[in-house]
Amino acid sequence: MFGMRLTQLRKQRGLTQNDVAKILGIARTTYSSYEQGRRSPDVEIQNKIADYFNVSLDYLHGREKTEDYTLTEKQLRVASHIDDVLVEEQLEEIIHYIEFMKQKKPK
Structure with missing residues (x-):
């Protein structure tokens, strides 16, 4: 679920994986592995992701509905x-x- 939400949020903002990786200060390959579910980010990176996309950690982990955080x-x-x-x-x-x-x- 985390990877799917991450991909969705990135695409909603029109960003590339490289863009988000730079924002987070990590390698693009590391970020890509988060979206693909091969790796999980540590708590610090999860917090950076939630802060950047203005969502909760619960949302990132699939505990809240998508429409609660999606604004045009x-x-x-x-x-x-x-x-x-x-x-x-x-x-x-x-x-x-x-x-x-x-x-x-x-x-």
Whole structure:
């Protein structure tokens, strides 16, 4: 599961194995072996991976659903600017609306 999640996260960002290996400070062959499930990274590297991709270790090891951490580029842009333009009360209303929409069944 770890290797599959790692591959998915890398591809979602449009990165090569070499790109991620450089970010983590490891050899590309070492990184490749993580994706293929031949090796497991130590705790320090696992933490670097989780921090870089902004996911939990539970997610990397298959303990949480994929959709909980997958955001589109548009969602990421909106999320990065939303605090700048809304007051706390407005944010609360948005959160309530999102929860309402999650419960609503699609037509």
